[in-house]
Amino acid sequence: MKNITRLLCLIILLITSISFAQQSDSPAPEATIAETKISFWDLPYLKEAFIDTTPTGRKDSLAIGELGANGGNKDMIIKLSQEIADSMHGLYDSMLITHKGMLLFESYYRRGRVNLASDQASAAKAYTSLALGRTIQLGYLKMADLDKPLVSFLKDLDPTKFVKGAEKITLHKALTMRGGLRISEEQRKEFEKNPSKLKGQGLVQTLLEHSAPITSTSQNYSYGNFNPSLVMQVIEAVVPGTAQDFIKNELLDKMGITNYRWRTGVSGLPEAGWRVSMTSRDMVKWGTLVINKGKWNGEQLISAKFLANATSNIIKPTEDWQPDSFNYGYFFYQTNIIVGDKSYDTTFAWGGGGQYIITVDELDLVVVITGHDREDTIMTQVSKVILPAFVKDQSSVLENPYLGQKPPGLIPEPFAPGMVTTEEWQWSGAFTPDLKEFYFIREVGETEEDKKMKFIVIQNKNNKWQESVISPREGEPFISPDGKTMHLGTRYKERTETGDWSKIKSLGVPFKDFPIMLLTASAKGTYVFDSMGEGILRYSRLIDGEREEPKQFGKEINTGKSNAHPFIAPDESYILWDGRRDSGYGNADIYISFQQQDGSWGEAINLGDKINTESSEAGAFVTPDGKYLFFNRNVGKTKPTDKYDDVDTFWVDAKIIEKLRPKS
Known part of the structure; x- marks a missing residue:
């Protein structure tokens, strides 16, 4: 009986397989015109x-x-x-x-x-969200606008008739279904009797006149509740032309989407939460x-x-x-x-x-x-x-060690959006040699008064990336090529036998006498470091086990208004740093110098307009495996004179370095 059952199962499987093979040879089913x-x-x-x-x-x-x-x-x-x-x-x-x-x-x-x-x-709500993201990419809105009163973008309204608390509704609140409107079903039906009053921004005016007051209590999660429509109203208000044309021209046409229906709502604007095909x-x-x-x-x-x-x-x-x-x-x-x-x-x-x-x-x-x-x-x-x-081995380690991120090409991309690159200010960065720990600095705090710099680590524990705060900022981290030392400017920590880091220690004389921001080290033990306020890079080699007195690099490197945040390659074949020079693209650019055959350093080479912009780029380093170049970019402003007001972490394929290396 068991053999008969197995035979029947085999026959069914074979028939099924043949059926699928034949099916894949036929065209996908199409709807007729009717x-x-x-x-x-x-x-x-x-x-x-x-x-x-x-x-x-x-x-x-x-x-x-x-x-x-x-x-x-x-x-x-x-x-x-x-x-x-x-x-x-x-x-x-x-x-x-x-x-x-x-x-x-x-x-x-x-x-x-x-x-x-x-x-x-x-x-369809997700499409509306992406349409708003398109307005931000094109500069019609900024990320900071998400926290502004939504009504501030709608100029045809009469705020004197609003219920109390109308200004509490922001794009951020509406996008997370927390606008806080309170409209009864009876009110809704009454509005629909006079649709002319709901055209354009009249819909928002009506809602804000007849809602119960908007309070922190009412701004809890309430699915739908006109929130998508409020977002579409802002899109309509800030883009040139209409929201309908904007969505078609800036999203659907660009992605080659022509077979669709996107219906119009009672306001005359595109539907924001449904009725899209x-x-x-x-x-x-x-x-x-x-x-x-x-x-x-x-x-x-x-x-x-x-x-x-x-x-x-x-x-x-x-x-x-x-x-x-x-x-x-x-x-x-x-x-x-x-x-x-x-x-x-x-x-x-x-x-x-x-x-x-x-x-x-x-x-x-x-x-x-x-x-x-x-x-x-x-x-x-x-x-x-x-x-x-699609998981090759359910118990295997991560396929991609860089916090699970899809690697970039030769155009820089923000690193780990939502994990590392967030709305907060980030700075510096260092991977351990096994790529299972990433250390960096983040600005944390709800208000300007509360914001403080924190030392953060994201670690791979049990095949999960987990973030934790180590301490307040202790210095800019650099981890030695052997993974045994974490340098933090004039101080350092050592890896213990348990895998933890020791208490922080001082490098002592003569390094404690320099206001070092970032100190990096090669595999040979050579230190390369900056000096805050001086704009000068120095080095100190390890010769026969003895540390030499720090020396300044020559004019090839120490030229211009300022030089800081160096990175020396583990094999000492090149040095990266950021400097301010009249010939640069912006406030601070990233440069590279390659070591010559005689041990001297070549002329500084600007990494070019794919890396450097009119704003500031700084803090470049290469991952321990040599595959990716990381750096910080000020994304908040574009004028060369602006300070570092909103810094994000970017990464790019390190092949760009080889493209700059002089041919011997």
């Missing part, structure tokens, strides 16, 4: 599911790959797809998966069609935009800083239907999915019935799902099947 004109709810179900592990290119700018060959466990995904087709997990219409920038899997069920723009429900393939494009940190085909469409906030864990949603494991950012959800002994930060847009755009940055994974299921429990299968299918 079907595109009828209601989604009248659309007939497909006679059979379409499941393709080798998707076909459709000239829609999506790169194509093959499930299994280009990543992912093919058997696990096919099994889940068959279960979806058999209604084991609810009523879903499509599932598409991209990995490392390639569409590896495409499937349609029931009412799913490759060319049918399906209702996004509340997933997209094809499943175009939903993949939105996910690709998110996982590429706001870039599309190399162009930064969305402010990376805004996107880091939008997709982060800002608050806990409190509606009964929202799982306790879900967090909320700016109209995006966030959760942590455990696979084996490791947690994966997962971001998603979510609409009722089962509309999802799921991104997992560490796995370079985008999952798109559409459906019409009332219970909508498919996220369970995302956790149990889809993510595990």
